[in-house]
Amino acid sequence: MELINDLSKYVNLNSFDSIQPEIYRGLAKAKSLAKVGNLDISPNCLTKTNKFKPLCLALEEYNSLDANDPLKVYGKDLSDNELATYLKYALDGYDLYTTYHRKFFEEYFPSLNAWINSIDVFEEIHDAYIMSMTAGGISFEHRHPKNEKLAEFIYVRPKVYRPFYIIDPNTNTKAYLNTRVAYWNDQLVHGGDPIMQNTYSLRIDGVFNKEIKKKIKS
Numbered sequence: 001m002e003l004i005n006d007l008s009k010y011v012n013l014n015s016f017d018s019i020q021p022e023i024y025r026g027l028a029k030a031k032s033l034a035k036v037g038n039l040d041i042s043p044n045c046l047t048k049t050n051k052f053k054p055l056c057l058a059l060e061e062y063n064s065l066d067a068n069d070p071l072k073v074y075g076k077d078l079s080d081n082e083l084a085t086y087l088k089y090a091l092d093g094y095d096l097y098t099t100y101h102r103k104f105f106e107e108y109f110p111s112l113n114a115w116i117n118s119i120d121v122f123e124e125i126h127d128a129y130i131m132s133m134t135a136g137g138i139s140f141e142h143r144h145p146k147n148e149k150l151a152e153f154i155y156v157r158p159k160v161y162r163p164f165y166i167i168d169p170n171t172n173t174k175a176y177l178n179t180r181v182a183y184w185n186d187q188l189v190h191g192g193d194p195i196m197q198n199t200y201s202l203r204i205d206g207v208f209n210k211e212i213k214k215k216i217k218s
Contacts, residue, residue: 058093096137
């Protein structure tokens with residue numbers, strides 16, 4: 001089994017590199033519209049540390065509270081972003097991600113939207129989103145639901161800077177992602193080590209074309 005598939009030979013990163021200033025501006029302009037934290041990743045988030053409580057676990061704790069508990073009472077009628085912020089204070093929830101969904105790309109990331117449409121690895125594109133990560137943040141270990149069909153996606157980064165890894169299920173060791181564009185089985189546990197700079201990654205979900213499917217090993 002190939003843990004990490006390097007797809008840099010099949011994706012034009014020169015075009016991606018040329019639109020970085022626009023992406024940085026979009027991250028700044030659309031921040032108020034982005035999604036704060038992952039409330040919906042539970043129950044597939046994991047933690048093996050006592051240093052923090054993932055936001056999804058804080059949500060589970062919040063949902064289990066009695067209806068008359070003051071924390072439950074004051075958490076009512078909050079939007080998802082408001083609830084994520086509330087849980088960070090009320091129940092020590094932690095999440096370093098801010099997610100920008102594709103519905104905002106046409107207005108705030110138009111060149112990125114065009115670049116995504118130009119990628120020659122998909123028959124269909126279903127979704128795309130930017131994951132912005134704060135400096136010093138810990139990308140806690142998690143995995144995606146074990147459905148019958150594996151997700152088909154590419155993961156793109158402007159640089160190889162955040163130490164992102166997949167846990168090898170046979171050896172229980174970390175296999176680090178040393179490429180800027182990749183695919184892996186996201187039903188395997190993955191996470192990242194902290195780095196002292198703000199970073200972002202782009203995930204594009206869809207259906208791979210036949211040529212790429214022949215080259216991917218999962």
